[in-house]
Each structure stands twice: as C-alpha cells, then as structure tokens.
Amino acid sequence: MIKFNVPPVVGGELNYIEQAVKSQKICGDGEFTKKCNKWIEEKADVTKALLTTSCTHSLEMAAILLDIKEGDEVILPSYTFVSTANAFVLRGAKLKFVDIRPDTMNINEKLIEEAITDKTKAIVPVHYAGVGCEMDEIMAIADAHNLRVVEDAAQGVNAFYKGKMLGSIGDMGCYSFHETKNYSMGEGGATLFRDDTFVENAEIIREKGTDRSKFFRGQVDKYSWVEMGSSYLPSELNAAYLYAQLEKADEINDNRLATWATYFQELKPLQEQGLIELPYVPDECKHNAHMFYVKLKDMAQRTEFINHLKDNGVSCVFHYVPLHSSSAGKRFGEFSGKDVYTTRESERLARLPMYYSMTEDDIAKTIDTIKKFF
Ligand SMILES: *Cc1c(COP(=O)(O)O)cnc(C)c1O
Numbered sequence: 001m002i003k004f005n006v007p008p009v010v011g012g013e014l015n016y017i018e019q020a021v022k023s024q025k026i027c028g029d030g031e032f033t034k035k036c037n038k039w040i041e042e043k044a045d046v047t048k049a050l051l052t053t054s055c056t057h058s059l060e061m062a063a064i065l066l067d068i069k070e071g072d073e074v075i076l077p078s079y080t081f082v083s084t085a086n087a088f089v090l091r092g093a094k095l096k097f098v099d100i101r102p103d104t105m106n107i108n109e110k111l112i113e114e115a116i117t118d119k120t121k122a123i124v125p126v127h128y129a130g131v132g133c134e135m136d137e138i139m140a141i142a143d144a145h146n147l148r149v150v151e152d153a154a155q156g157v158n159a160f161y162k163g164k165m166l167g168s169i170g171d172m173g174c175y176s177f178h179e180t181k182n183y184s185m186g187e188g189g190a191t192l193f194r195d196d197t198f199v200e201n202a203e204i205i206r207e208k209g210t211d212r213s214k215f216f217r218g219q220v221d222k223y224s225w226v227e228m229g230s231s232y233l234p235s236e237l238n239a240a241y242l243y244a245q246l247e248k249a250d251e252i253n254d255n256r257l258a259t260w261a262t263y264f265q266e267l268k269p270l271q272e273q274g275l276i277e278l279p280y281v282p283d284e285c286k287h288n289a290h291m292f293y294v295k296l297k298d299m300a301q302r303t304e305f306i307n308h309l310k311d312n313g314v315s316c317v318f319h320y321v322p323l324h325s326s327s328a329g330k331r332f333g334e335f336s337g338k339d340v341y342t343t344r345e346s347e348r349l350a351r352l353p354m355y356y357s358m359t360e361d362d363i364a365k366t367i368d369t370i371k372k373f374f
Helices: 013-022 031-044 055-065 082-089 135-145 199-206 212-216 236-247 249-272 299-311 327-332 342-346 360-373
Strands: 048-052 073-077 094-098 120-123 148-152 172-176 189-193 293-295 333-335 349-351
Touching (some): 013 236, 082 094, 082 327, 094 327, 189 199, 236 249
Antiparallel strands (some): 048 189
C-alpha cells in the first residue's frame, strides 16, 4: 500500500538529539530551540519567532494575546481544521464562517467585509495547501476596521505571498511541525511576530505567566508570576529533530515540489478533458507542495475514486468536513451569508499521497491508477 503520508527524516535528526541529550539540557528554550527560532526569524523576516508545542497552542496563544473575550467575534473559513476555531472558542468568542474561493479553497477575501460587526476582533485566514490567501486585501480590510489578523499558516512554512513567507504578514502567524506537515518535530509549532507589539507578553504567556525569559537574559534579577499563562515550550529533543530538517529545508521543499509537478503534468490531460480539476496557484503565490489534491464531479464520484485507489494499493483521503455543519460548529458559530462553495467544493476534493522522498515508482503507480479510473 502506498502510504498517504510518511513523516520526513533527512538523516541528521538522531545526531542532534544525541547532542541535546549530552548537553544535559532537554527542557525548553535550549540551543536547538534557539536555532529553530533564528532560522524562522531569518527565513520569514519577522521580529520574533517562538517554537511552541503545536500550531493548536500557537493559535491559543494568539487568542490570549489578542485578549479575545466572551461575546467577541472572529472571522474564519469553515473549511479548516478544528484548531483554528477552538483557539478562539476557548476564550468565549463567537465564530463567523466566511465562504471559500473555489479556486484556492482559501477564505474569499471579497466576503469578509460583510461579516464584520462592531463585535469583530480578528480575521483568521488559513493558507490551505500552502497557497497564500489574498493577504494584501485582507490586511487592508483589517486596517480599515481596526482588526487584528492571525494567520493559520500551519501548512505554509517555506511558502510565500508576494515574496513574504506565509505567517509573517498578519499580526501573528502560526506554524505546525506535526508529523503530517512539511517539516516536523513529531508534535510542535511556532508563533511568528511581525513586530514587537505582542512579543513581551507572548514570552510571558508561553512560560507559565512568568517573566522567566527576561530573568535568563538578565533583564530582571528574579523571576515572578506576572500574567496568566500556560506552558507552550517544546522539549529540546523535539527541537533537535526539527533543526535537522530546517537545515535541509530546501532539499525537502525541492523534493516535494518535484512530486507535485509530476502529478500536475501527468494529470493535466484529465483536466483538459474536463474530468477533474487540479490545484490552482495564483501568480503572486509560491507554494510549498504541502498537498496535492484533485476535485471530482461530486461526492459520489469521489467515494468511487477513493475506493478505486485503495483497492489498487494507493492511499487517498478526503479532507475537512466544513466546521459549520458540525454540532460544535453550530453551537459556537454561524455562517456569514451563503455557503456557495464551502460544502460543494469540500465534498469533491480528494488528496493524493504526498511526502518527502516519495519514490518515482510510487508516484507513477498513483498516476497510473488514477488514469485507469477514468
Ligand atoms: C495541522 C493544522 C493545524 C494543527 O496543527 P498542530 O500542530 O497539529 O496543532 C491547524 N490548522 C491547520 C490549517 C492545520 O493544517
């Protein structure tokens, strides 16, 4: 069976984990964590990046930093992972789901303004498949209405919008280094800060509400409890694993992009015959081959398609069930305007196997199996 995902391993991971063990410093914020933070800061050109225990936790941190309270509203797509929504629900916010664009599956920037009320506090764009949302327009809307923007860039590491790395454009950006993402540490993430507005508070919230970070830098002579907080620091063992991958980021990225390009090239004739639709990447976006999906006619054909691939030894899976159609989604939010594309497009999308170092044979077999279906 060709797997849907295989976590990336580039070879240097065990060596760095051994170094972390020998350094006798395996809790958070050691040398490897600092190296990962610095790599992200340089690559994304942000003031600060802080490694966290997950993208879920980065989003939770962002919601605390924005002081989201009971009764506040947050705008997001319904076609996303539960964590995008949970982070704000945990603080008492009401969700306003906005329809997606059928071409990129990202939030439709043209529909955001009509979802804004005097209770709206933030917009949370999700960069699906590592293809950037229309950020210029989203940032302009946020500026005009005095709203904050938190990018769910879980899938967007090493992907760009108009030359800016995803996650570096809004007030805060959230990355995931889960094993299903392009770069991994098992479970983990990062929060990015475009400027220093939220950095000091972020360091406090991430360190159990204490000013321990300042203490270690010698800025205060003892550390104490100064704010509410939690523990969002990953272990050095995980950071060591991740750093080995960040050092090889271009190799991982080039390899994934090559697989993506082969899929696209080989499946293009099916698109030209009107049998499937392939991903669309706007000119201003440089994607990272996080995902390769095809769109079938409808849900019934998708089920047949997925079963056909599975029967022939190729894993193939669908993706998000729109949050507004779930029981929790109904309780915590509502759809703004009409659901024209969210349900329809999500029901016909199927994801193909895609991971670092997928073999040419497996790629060819996947393509061949798809061609046989049609
Ligand atoms: C993977 C993912 C998350 C959650 O990431 P974790 O690191 O597993 O918490 C959140 N949002 C999106 C869009 C994701 O793809």
